[in-house]
Amino acid sequence: MDLISKLTEIFRRFPGIGPRQAKRFVYHLLTQSASDRKELAELITELSGLVKTCSRCFRFYTSNEKAKSIRECPICADPHRARESLMVVSRDVDFENIEKSGGFNGLYFILGGSVPILEKEPMKRIRIRELIERLRAETDEPVREVILALNLTPEGENTQEYVLREIAAELKDKAPKLSVLGRGLSTGLELEYSDADTIKNALKNRY
Ligand SMILES: [Zn+2]
Numbered sequence: 001m002d003l004i005s006k007l008t009e010i011f012r013r014f015p016g017i018g019p020r021q022a023k024r025f026v027y028h029l030l031t032q033s034a035s036d037r038k039e040l041a042e043l044i045t046e047l048s049g050l051v052k053t054c055s056r057c058f059r060f061y062t063s064n065e066k067a068k069s070i071r072e073c074p075i076c077a078d079p080h081r082a083r084e085s086l087m088v089v090s091r092d093v094d095f096e097n098i099e100k101s102g103g104f105n106g107l108y109f110i111l112g113g114s115v116p117i118l119e120k121e122p123m124k125r126i127r128i129r130e131l132i133e134r135l136r137a138e139t140d141e142p143v144r145e146v147i148l149a150l151n152l153t154p155e156g157e158n159t160q161e162y163v164l165r166e167i168a169a170e171l172k173d174k175a176p177k178l179s180v181l182g183r184g185l186s187t188g189l190e191l192e193y194s195d196a197d198t199i200k201n202a203l204k205n206r207y
Helices: 003-012 019-031 034-050 092-101 128-137 154-174 196-204
Strands: 051-053 060-062 082-089 106-110 145-148 177-180
Touching: 003 019, 034 051, 082 092, 082 128, 092 106, 092 196, 128 154, 145 154, 154 177
Parallel strands: 082 106, 082 145, 145 177
Antiparallel strands: 051 060
16 A cells, blocks of 8 residues: 555544545645644654543543653642532543533543444443442542533433443442533534533533
């Protein structure tokens, strides 16, 4: 496979990118200056060294500290965040948009995906075990409320039902209060694309 085909193949694996768009990316890169391409390549290389996964919320964050034994992101490490409130989201992009809305001051947990309808092994799709461990473990700073902030799409709702069921089954009477985002007027809401007011309203109207 030649270089152009190889790169096209890599771009094609990106979310929402088809073969034609992938090829357009490659040709776009070819029109850029050599130094721009070099910068891109260097940034991508740095991702493996400087971007880490938080051991508490599992989100990706940039850290300049090398080989730190406890990997905690700035939000989980921030003493001013309300630690009794845990917001569960599917992906980092959802976290970013909610955080940008400024409507929430608690902590987060990234599930790492969602559960498609009729999925036989949902536990392999999302970090459900890690979430339950997290809820069990924090006895000194107990989580009193879990807010599920998942997309209001069929797959998001399927994920929500699964997570609620698992928490209730595993933690029984020790389960924290469980809330889900209010729907408001929008169905088919995707958090990644929601504006700050929609997110704040959905949070305010959680139930
Ligand atoms: Zn974190």
